[in-house]
Amino acid sequence: MFRSILVTGGAGFIGSNFVLHWLAGKNGSLVNLDKLTYAGNPQNLTSVASGPAYSFVRGDICDRSLIDALLQQHRPDAIVHFAAESHVDRSILGPEAFLETNIRGTFVLLQAAREYYAKLQGEDKQSFRFLHVSTDEVYGTLAPESPAFHEGTPYAPNSPYAASKAASDHLVRAWVHTYGLPAIITNCSNNYGPYQFPEKLLPLMITHALAGRPLPVYGDGQQVRDWLYVLDHCRALQRVLESGRVGETYNVGGGNQRSNLQVVNLLCSLLDELLPGSPYKPHAQLIRMVEDRPGHDRRYAIDARKLEQELGWHAEETFETGLRKTVEWYLANADWVEGVTSGAYQQWMQENYAVRGAR
Numbered sequence: 001m002f003r004s005i006l007v008t009g010g011a012g013f014i015g016s017n018f019v020l021h022w023l024a025g026k027n028g029s030l031v032n033l034d035k036l037t038y039a040g041n042p043q044n045l046t047s048v049a050s051g052p053a054y055s056f057v058r059g060d061i062c063d064r065s066l067i068d069a070l071l072q073q074h075r076p077d078a079i080v081h082f083a084a085e086s087h088v089d090r091s092i093l094g095p096e097a098f099l100e101t102n103i104r105g106t107f108v109l110l111q112a113a114r115e116y117y118a119k120l121q122g123e124d125k126q127s128f129r130f131l132h133v134s135t136d137e138v139y140g141t142l143a144p145e146s147p148a149f150h151e152g153t154p155y156a157p158n159s160p161y162a163a164s165k166a167a168s169d170h171l172v173r174a175w176v177h178t179y180g181l182p183a184i185i186t187n188c189s190n191n192y193g194p195y196q197f198p199e200k201l202l203p204l205m206i207t208h209a210l211a212g213r214p215l216p217v218y219g220d221g222q223q224v225r226d227w228l229y230v231l232d233h234c235r236a237l238q239r240v241l242e243s244g245r246v247g248e249t250y251n252v253g254g255g256n257q258r259s260n261l262q263v264v265n266l267l268c269s270l271l272d273e274l275l276p277g278s279p280y281k282p283h284a285q286l287i288r289m290v291e292d293r294p295g296h297d298r299r300y301a302i303d304a305r306k307l308e309q310e311l312g313w314h315a316e317e318t319f320e321t322g323l324r325k326t327v328e329w330y331l332a333n334a335d336w337v338e339g340v341t342s343g344a345y346q347q348w349m350q351e352n353y354a355v356r357g358a359r
């Protein structure tokens with residue numbers, strides 16, 4: 001259905017899973033524009049890198065002339081916008097890059113898309129889409145018994161990251177409303193799966209547990225997230241791109257609410273089972289309760305009924321099946337972990353964890 005698409009941030013966690021999923025489905029050609037920050041890793045895409053349907057461009061979404069040139073050269077039918085600074089803890093320690101990429105970068109991309117779209121004609125104009133990949137964190141935090149976030153939940157972002165994503169969502173909305181850009185927004189919950197950089201909860205806990213290092217759980221560990229297997233998310237994005245209504249928002253969630261302590265304990269039992277000879281068994285002995293994240297949101301939960309009922313999407317993985325696949329992937333890809341946990345990563349560990357006292 002799409003001849004060619006432009007993906008931003010396709011060398012990151014969700015982006016690279018999406019690129020692999022898209023190309024495996026023979027959905028047309030794909031150009032991946034990625035700045036390759038610490039979070040971008042072209043190694044994720046070596047299996048498709050030399051194929052005729054894929055091209056990679058290293059560059060910044062804030063670079064308007066580069067984006068104009070890419071749009072002219074590749075004439076995409078859609079832009080799928082993943083590129084962002086995505087880690088809440090980093091946004092607390094250094095918010096500026098989040099404003100630059102997430103807000104200004106999205107603005108630059110919208111302006112370029114708008115000008116490109118204005119010159120399209122006929123069927124090309126009809127089918128063009130701008131898909132903005134956003135987060136449930138824009139909705140703020142939920143009390144234990146509150147209903148899950150739905151598409152009409154008011155925005156109430158609490159971290160610099162969430163505020164920057166909320167701002168980018170507002171820009172997209174305004175570009176639809178004012179300029180008629182055919183954009184759609186998706187807001188999804190916590191993704192997990194292969195290729196996730198080990199600064200986020202699950203890959204951090206997996207890589208630490210394998211090395212016998214402490215497993216740092218923030219605060220009381222009772223914060224709840226709604227876990228979404230990354231391939232379920234990619235399938236949802238494809239459904240939205242193909243059949244979503246312009247100007248709409250679709251929430252994407254896995255229907256798997258778990259507290260952080262439940263997640264880490266489940267992971268530890270799984271590692272005990274998969275690594276019966278490990279010297280660190282039982283892995284739960286590595287858990288350490290540490291100082292909380294400032295402004296830590298207590299609970300996220302997604303009501304995905306709109307996506308399910310309108311577009312027929314359903315999450316295929318339960319948390320148990322998705323977690324097993326994820327852990328098996330990290331066990332089978334020790335070289336990948338080795339490659340991303342060198343120099344700069346060690347520095348981040350120092351910055352974020354060395355100062356965090358025990359609770």
Ligand code: NAD
Nearest residue numbers: 009011012013014035036037039040060061083084135191
């Ligand atoms: P990630 O941090 O793993 O990857 C981000 C990618 O964007 C990297 O490849 C990076 O090099 C690239 N990038 C950063 N700044 C750039 C710039 N200025 N120009 C071009 N490329 C740039 O992020 P992710 O976890 O894959 O998240 C992808 C998107 O999904 C983000 O927009 C994020 O806000 C959103 N999201 C993520 C989750 C999650 O659980 N990971 C959940 C909800 C929404």
Ligand code: DAU
Nearest residue numbers: 086087088135136137189190199200201216217218223260
């Ligand atoms: O909800 C969607 C969001 O999920 C995305 O928009 C973000 O890009 C993504 O990073 C993620 O944000 P979280 O802050 O929820 O994810 P993170 O993996 O950083 O943390 C998950 C939970 O685990 C959170 O309650 C904090 C806690 N945590 C995290 C780390 C890194 C710990 O207890 N210890 C840790 O070391």
